[in-house]
Amino acid sequence: KQEVTQIPAALSVPEGENLVLNCSFTDSAIYNLQWFRQDPGKGLTSLLLIQSSQREQTSGRLNASLDKSSGRSTLYIAASQPGDSATYLCAVNGGATNKLIFGTGTLLAVQP
Amino acid sequence: ETGVTQSPTHLIKTRGQQVTLRCSSQSGHNTVSWYQQALGQGPQFIFQYYREEENGRGNFPPRFSGLQFPNYSSELNVNALELDDSALYLCASSSGTGENIQYFGAGTRLSVL
Numbered sequence: 001k002q003e004v005t006q007i008p009a010a011l012s013v014p015e016g017e018n019l020v021l022n023c024s025f026t027d028s029a030i031y032n033l034q035w036f037r038q039d040p041g042k043g044l045t046s047l048l049l050i051q052s053s054q055r056e057q058t059s060g061r062l063n064a065s066l067d068k069s070s071g072r073s074t075l076y077i078a079a080s081q082p083g084d085s086a087t088y089l090c091a092v093n094g095g096a097t098n099k100l101i102f103g104t105g106t107l108l109a110v111q112p
Numbered sequence: 113e114t115g116v117t118q119s120p121t122h123l124i125k126t127r128g129q130q131v132t133l134r135c136s137s138q139s140g141h142n143t144v145s146w147y148q149q150a151l152g153q154g155p156q157f158i159f160q161y162y163r164e165e166e167n168g169r170g171n172f173p174p175r176f177s178g179l180q181f182p183n184y185s186s187e188l189n190v191n192a193l194e195l196d197d198s199a200l201y202l203c204a205s206s207s208g209t210g211e212n213i214q215y216f217g218a219g220t221r222l223s224v225l
Contacts, residue, residue: 004154034213043118043202043218044155089154099145099168100204100214102154 002027002094006103013080014111021075021106023090028068034100035064035075036089044089048075080110115139116205116217124223125193133188133220137205143167144186145214146178149200161186162208190222198224 003026013019023033032051036044048057048064050073056065063076073090087107091100115138125131137144143162147155157170161180175191184205190197200221204214 036216041200041221043114044204044216046213046215049213091154099157099160099170100147100155101157104152104154 002030002092002101004090004092004101004103006088006090006106008106009104010107010109012109012111015080015082017080017110018076018078019080019108021077021088021090021108023073023075023103025071025073025092025101027094028071029094030068031093033064033066033073034091034093035062035073036091038087038089038105040087047088077108080108082110082112084108085110114215114217116203116215118201118203118217118220120220121218122221122223124225126225127193127195129193129224130189130191131193131222133190133201133203133222134185135188135203135205135217136185137203138215141205141207141215142184143206143208143212144180144184145204145206146186146188147202147204148172149202149219150196151199155202158188193224195224198222 034049035047050066061078087105089105091102117136145160146158149155159169164180180186200219202219204216206212206214
């Protein structure tokens, strides 16, 4: 059974810092891995999708990596801003039903 | 904006009642998945509908049921509501199943009193 874990559960950093969020999964047989952002009480915004054949994806200040063999992904945020404050969720897609299995998220606070 | 809309945005019900949540998928998408997100948790997969047929179900009891219409919009029905059903319900649409990207709506916040 696939399980997804995110560390840390919460993180507070001063504005301008670079930071790394971690995601691990137990079954390496995945189609892809996706990182989402969720603002309080809101839906999910997709940030980056990494296919199983890829090692990383970049979008602006965000870079996500994938190491299937070790069951790990990282989300790197460069030059953090207060507007980056949100919960970040990773999810793996491991089956024909396109069912996403989510971690519990990392709550990020960027202090001005 | 993902083009996925959910209604209503908020809902308050009492224990034992029934509720229907609605989702309009993004244009061109034929697959809708529903997730339940309890406070402080990641979303949990409820079920998926592909071309009007259920295509996979998570660990949820039969009182959670769904429907997909010919225009690919979808409903989630929950009977005999329990306090633990209080959560944010998210729907996501995609083009087909498998490895296609899912686009999420803003969710419906259900409170059961």
